[in-house]
Amino acid sequence: MLTRPWILLVAAGVAAGGPPSVPADAVGEARRVEEALNGLRGFVASFTQTVESPGLPRPQIEKGTVYLLRPGRMRWAYDVPRGKLALADGRKTYLYLPEERQVLVAPLDQEGTRTGISLLLGRADLIGSFSITWGPGPEGGPRPLMLTPRTPRPEYQYLLVATGPDHLVRGLTVVDPLGSRVIYRFDRIRLVDTLDEDLFQFVPPVGVETQEIATP
Numbered sequence: 001m002l003t004r005p006w007i008l009l010v011a012a013g014v015a016a017g018g019p020p021s022v023p024a025d026a027v028g029e030a031r032r033v034e035e036a037l038n039g040l041r042g043f044v045a046s047f048t049q050t051v052e053s054p055g056l057p058r059p060q061i062e063k064g065t066v067y068l069l070r071p072g073r074m075r076w077a078y079d080v081p082r083g084k085l086a087l088a089d090g091r092k093t094y095l096y097l098p099e100e101r102q103v104l105v106a107p108l109d110q111e112g113t114r115t116g117i118s119l120l121l122g123r124a125d126l127i128g129s130f131s132i133t134w135g136p137g138p139e140g141g142p143r144p145l146m147l148t149p150r151t152p153r154p155e156y157q158y159l160l161v162a163t164g165p166d167h168l169v170r171g172l173t174v175v176d177p178l179g180s181r182v183i184y185r186f187d188r189i190r191l192v193d194t195l196d197e198d199l200f201q202f203v204p205p206v207g208v209e210t211q212e213i214a215t216p
Contacts, residue, residue, distance in 0.1 A: 026134050029167070030126045030145055036167040037124040042069040043168075045189040047076070053180035066186070071122050072108060073200040087202045088121060094202045103204050106213040116159050116174035117184070135160045144171065 044067050051060040064078040072090035083098035088108055095104040109118040126132065130147035137143030144160040155176065162171035172184045204210055 026132050026145060027127065029163070030130075030132045030147075032167040033145065033161065033163055033169070034124045034126045036163075037120070037169070040068075040070060040168065040191070042067075042192045042195055043189050044068075044192060044195070045186040048185045048187075050183040050185075051180070052183070054178070055180075067195055067199050068120060069192075069195045069200065070120075073195075074117075074121060075199045085202070087200060088118075089200045089202065096202070096204070096208070101207065102209045102211060103202075104211050104213055116156055116172060116182070119159070119161075119172070120169065130159075144173070 044065065047064060047066045049062045051062075053060075061080070062078055062084070063080045064076060064084075067075040067077075072088060074086075074088040076086040078084035078086075081099070083096075085094070085096040087094045087096075091108055093106050093108055097103070108121070126147060128150075130149055133146050133148075135144040135146035142162070144162040147159040147161060148157070156174050157177045158175050160171075160173035160175070161169055164170045168189070170186050170189075174182045174184075
């Protein structure tokens with residue numbers, strides 16, 4: 001999605017002690033987002049993926065088209081870098097890195113709580129799975145929801161979810177415990193009820209190394 005972390009991210013830094021008080025309006029918005037996600041069958045959209053990390057001299061920006069069909073199927077076809085592909089077929093995730101002649105394979109996060117991106121893939125339970133508050137935003141402007149997993153996860157500390165007037169996700173930021181961020185922005189969203197199942201099938205090219213990744 002995608003970078004190497006995506007294969008483990010297909011969304012923890014929970015503070016010690018009891019959960020903080022939650023603004024009612026943030027919880028109300030989270031419920032509307034949850035309802036919008038659970039009423040969604042699929043979409044096609046342009047995406048921009050930005051990786052910000054202390055270990056990178058500058059943000060790494062990648063772009064392409066994403067195809068989503070719930071539950072459990074997603075295809076990220078990259079234009080930049082060309083040929084890169086990230087895919088979920090309902091059981092596994094695949095990350096194909098053509099320059100490295102390698103594909104990384106991992107079990108799909110069926111519950112959607114272990115990883116950030118898989119929040120879009122299955123039935124959402126934001127209220128049950130996350131502590132919810134407002135995240136940082138521009139003064140006087142819209143603020144994203146900040147979702148901190150109730151059960152700490154090593155893969156990410158929290159998620160920032162930006163939505164549109166229809167409460168569907170327009171932006172998703174995955175923040176890991178070391179301060180790195182993977183930011184996904186979705187544009188030109190087209191809602192669909194069905195997509196060609198061939199979009200979600202992956203056959204490794206001849207000569208490509210396949211590496212199975214176990215997830216916790």
